[in-house]
Amino acid sequence: MPIHNADIIRIFEEIADLLEIQQANTFRIRAYRNAARTLQSMDKDVAVLVEQHADLTQLPTIGKDLAAKIEEIVHTGQCQALTKLRQQLPASLPELLKIPGLGPKRVHALYHELDIHTPEQLLRAARDGRILALHGFGQKTVDALVRSIESHIRQKPRLKLAEAAHYAKPLAHYLQQHPGVDEVTIAGSYRRGKDTVGDIDLLVSAADSQPVMAHFTxxxxxxxVQSSGRTRASVVLKCGLQVDLRVVAKPSFGAALHYFTGSRSHNIELRRRAQQRGLKLNEYGVFRGDTQVAGATEDSVFKAVGLPWIPPELRENQGEIAAAEAGELPNLIELRHLQGDLHAHTRASDGHASLETMAAVAKQKGLRYLAITEHSQRLTVTHGLNAEQLRRQIDQINALNDTLEGITLLKGIEVDILEDGSLDLPDEVLGQLDLVIAAIHSKFHLSRQLQTERIIRAMQRPHFSILAHPTGRLLEQRDAYDVDMPRVIREARQRGCYLELNAHPERLDLLDTHCRMAKAEGVLISINSDAHHPNDFDNLTYGIGQARRGWLEKEDVLNTRSLRQVKRLLTQTL
Incomplete structure (x- = not known):
């Protein structure tokens, strides 16, 4: 069985989870987390490097021990270290970490003090009041926990978009290699750029479907193989992901692509529009009576119902059809429009590369400026900078800029927003920077009113520039904190500051709906990679996808502007 980066990432993350539950050495835990992050950012399967006998220790954060484990997984599909850990703890225990509100310390207490190791056991213990006896579990916490558990039990497992890509792209490439295949497209929520996907929909154009079906299964x-017919099949991959394949002839490919891209509500509305024009629209084409009038391309389908082509990211029946009819579809932002990245880290805090390396790779990616924004002192787990350390980095950046050509480093900080809304470093130091990105990294469970007021007080500080990952969510790990985003967006407009769309695949934060709110209010969005090592600049691709779902155009995004323009806009906030 081929091993993808996502397979190794899951193993390393599970090892880290189990070690955390055991309260093992924090440096050991962090090593696995960092290695997983390195693999996540790679655009090439590390298994290929193993086959080429490459030195894996040349990869960021990968030492000899982790390199040996990667080779073991690639060669055997297993990791003995994980097997041993699983034998020491109930197999279901890591599942508890997927429930919002539960971290390793709480899972450790639940297991050792109440012998809880499944979501179902946890739900019973929460309902009958046993959890209240544990330290750190008040009534409000338990009530929120019950809601989270119920939602978790009902929820069908989903993969983050970047993780799904590890499986969908190689399979699409495999199908494209078949000599009878004309075209392959990944459709469904993946094509619409949803932040998570439940399964993969593949559409193939081929004259003879049966050989393609055999090739697929x-x-x-x-x-x-769940089912396999003449033109459709459904399989479950060894990773647990369901993949549905549909094979159609060329004259129907566009109609089928539209149909299988969705969303369902968008498709229903377009079929209703076709009916109003005396047409029938389905996965095979657009018909007037028994005569097909369109369907070979998506463009022909939309033209048949009197509309221009609508980008897949907009197809959620959230006003895109009316906008298309009125000629008001947005000219969506593209990756090539970004001129800079305003959120990146180096090894001065929790990054894995030098200033010089990050600058060089950013330039190689086509960026003209890069803001270095280490964590501030409050976030000790990331080796955040204090005032003196930040001053030293300011001097380093100034000196390095004198030697760089084609790219400029901006001096910044990702400063913590404290519970009272103050910032983690004094104004005297923040005033020496080009920009200040402020973020919440603690006290996620404040009430909606308190959390909102906390953020607004921070935005009113004299050197506040950008609100980082504004809702604090981590996909499939932590829900967004409760905050009045319309109020925050209005405050940003009044204050003249900006909001980040954090492009890391585990965040994709702002939500698409909040992007549309910000656009309507005239608040600029900064699409940032949150890069911690050079490969992370590829995160920007996912940020662009999220921005497109939020109807953002080039002019709605802060870092599509030139360095001179960005500096001027940032100066207005300082």
Missing amino acids: HYDEVAK
Whole structure:
């Protein structure tokens, strides 16, 4: 079975989770987390490097021990270190960490003091009041926990978009290699750029479907063939991901692509529009009576119902059809429009590369400026900078800028927003920077009113520039904190500051709906990679996808502007 980066990432993350539950050495835990992050940012499967006998220790954060484990996983599909850890703890225990509100310390207490190791056991203990006896579990916490558990139990497992790509892209490439295949497209929520996907929809154009079906079901990562017919099949991969394939002839490919891209509500509305024009629209084409009048391309489908082509990211029946009819569809932002990145870290805090390396790779990616924004002192786990350390980095950046060509480093900080809304470093130091990104990294469970007021007080500080990852969510790990985003957006407009769209695949924060709110209020969004090592600049691709779902255009984004323009806009906030 081929091993993808996502497979190794899951193993390393589970090892880190189990070590945390055991309260093992924090440096050991962090090593696995960092290695997983390195693999997540790679655009090439590390298994290929293993086959080429490459030195894996040349990868950021990968030492000899982790390199040996990667090679073991690639060669055997297993990791003995994980097997040993699983034998020491109940197999279901890591599942508790997926429930919002539960971290390793709480899971440790639940297991050792109440012998809880499944979501179902936890729900019963929460309902009958046993959890209240544990330190750190008040009534409000338990009430929120019950809601989270119920939602978790009902929820069908989903993969983050970047993780799904590790499986969908190689499979699409495998299908494209078949000589009878004309075209392959990944459709569904993946094509619409949803932040998570439940399964993968593949659409193939081919004259003869049966050889393609056999090719698909014999893919070496298929664990189970759920169904296989003449033109459609459904399989479950060994990783647990369901993949549905549909094969159509060329004259129907565009109609099928539209149909299988969705969303369902968008498709229903477009079919209703077709009916109003005396047409029938389905996955095979657009028909007037029994005569097909369109369907070979998506563009022909939209033209048949009197509309221009609508980008897949907008197809949620959230006003895109009316906008298309009125000629008011946005000219969506593209990756090539970004001129800079305003959120990146180096090894001065929790990054894994030098200033020089980050600058060089950013330039290689086509960026003209890069803001270095280490964590501030409050976030000790990330080796955040104090005032004196930040001053030293300011001097380093100034000196380095004198030697750089084609790219400029901006001096910044990702400063913590404290519970009272103050910032983690004094104004005298923050005033020496080009920009100040402020973020919440603690006290996620404040009430909606308190959390909102906390953020607004921070935004009113004299050197506040950008609100980082504004809702604090981590996909499939931590829910967004409760905050009045319309109020925050209005405050940003009045204050003249900006909001970040954090492009890290685990965040994708702002939400698409909040992007639209900000656009309507005239608040600029900064699409940032939150890069911690050079490969992380590729995160920007996912940020662009999220921005497109939020209807953002080039002019709605702060860092599509030139260095001179960005400096001027940032100066207005300082």
